[in-house]
Amino acid sequence: MTTKDILKKVRKIEIKTKRLSDHIFGGEYHSSFKGRGMTFSEVRPYAFGDDVRNIDWNVTARYRTPFIKIFEEERELTMMLAVDISGSQWFGSRSQLKREMITEIVATLAFSATQNNDKVGLILYSDDIELFIPPQKGRSHVLRIIRELVDFTPKHTKTNTSKALKFLYNVLKKKAIVFLISDFIDYDYEDTLKIVGKKHDLTGIMVYDPMEKEMPDLGLVTVKDLETGQTAFVDTGNSNLRRTHNANFLKRQDYFKKAFQKSGSGVIWVATNGSYIKKMLQYFKARS
Numbered sequence: 001m002t003t004k005d006i007l008k009k010v011r012k013i014e015i016k017t018k019r020l021s022d023h024i025f026g027g028e029y030h031s032s033f034k035g036r037g038m039t040f041s042e043v044r045p046y047a048f049g050d051d052v053r054n055i056d057w058n059v060t061a062r063y064r065t066p067f068i069k070i071f072e073e074e075r076e077l078t079m080m081l082a083v084d085i086s087g088s089q090w091f092g093s094r095s096q097l098k099r100e101m102i103t104e105i106v107a108t109l110a111f112s113a114t115q116n117n118d119k120v121g122l123i124l125y126s127d128d129i130e131l132f133i134p135p136q137k138g139r140s141h142v143l144r145i146i147r148e149l150v151d152f153t154p155k156h157t158k159t160n161t162s163k164a165l166k167f168l169y170n171v172l173k174k175k176a177i178v179f180l181i182s183d184f185i186d187y188d189y190e191d192t193l194k195i196v197g198k199k200h201d202l203t204g205i206m207v208y209d210p211m212e213k214e215m216p217d218l219g220l221v222t223v224k225d226l227e228t229g230q231t232a233f234v235d236t237g238n239s240n241l242r243r244t245h246n247a248n249f250l251k252r253q254d255y256f257k258k259a260f261q262k263s264g265s266g267v268i269w270v271a272t273n274g275s276y277i278k279k280m281l282q283y284f285k286a287r288s
Helices: 003-032 057-063 098-115 139-151 161-171 190-199 239-262 276-287
Strands: 038-045 067-073 078-084 119-125 129-136 177-182 201-208 220-224 231-235 266-271
Touching: 003 098, 003 139, 003 276, 057 067, 078 098, 078 129, 078 161, 098 119, 098 139, 098 177, 098 201, 098 276, 119 139, 119 161, 129 139, 129 161, 161 177, 161 190, 190 201, 190 239, 201 239, 239 266, 266 276
Parallel strands: 078 119, 078 177, 177 201, 201 266
Antiparallel strands: 038 067, 119 129, 220 231
16 A cells, blocks of 8 residues: 555544544543543632532622632543454455454544544554554544555554553553454453543443354355464355354353453444444443
């Protein structure tokens, strides 16, 4: 992909996702993720209906008329986006690859955070940490994040969710909003998840292809494992094989949901032929 092609694709993603963050997700994001607390802003004359507990008695005594303290939310937050870019993200049986949908989700979240003047950082991982971009503010920073997702080529193809969580825990010193986005073709991350979930406001977003959930009967086909590179002939006409395949997906999804919920974290799951917009709005509204 040439530089011109990359910039064109980044711009296309920006136009689509920034519109979503401006008109749909901005308010929902703000109400879903609270700031660090309330901080003093100013005083003003008392008005009927004001909470008497907020009266500033020093100013009231000085001016011989009641004044109240005004507080505002200390808003500035940090969002960290931990994104799985292992080989399986390049699979897609419908209109989108998993990685393409993940890129749109990341862009939408990043622009929503930027709209609220929050910092955004990025971790790209496979079975190793491929790239770390420290949290910063601003549109140009978000565009860099999108560009990396569009063009970055990982050195490894497998997945290690636990390793990504450990890196995230060590690199983020203060509480942050964390989105872990993957197809979660992985196990054995539950214990690490509990540790990270205690420190950060964590949400897992599982993106999967419909064919992963339900194998169609296509007869004898050649299948390649995008994480190991191995190929094999598979008889998809075998009903037992299809049942096993479908059961394995449900087992993986169940592990994902229970692991995140046990850690006190949120979950979203969406198919590449579904609407991530609808799923994310439902999630944000449920949190508000």
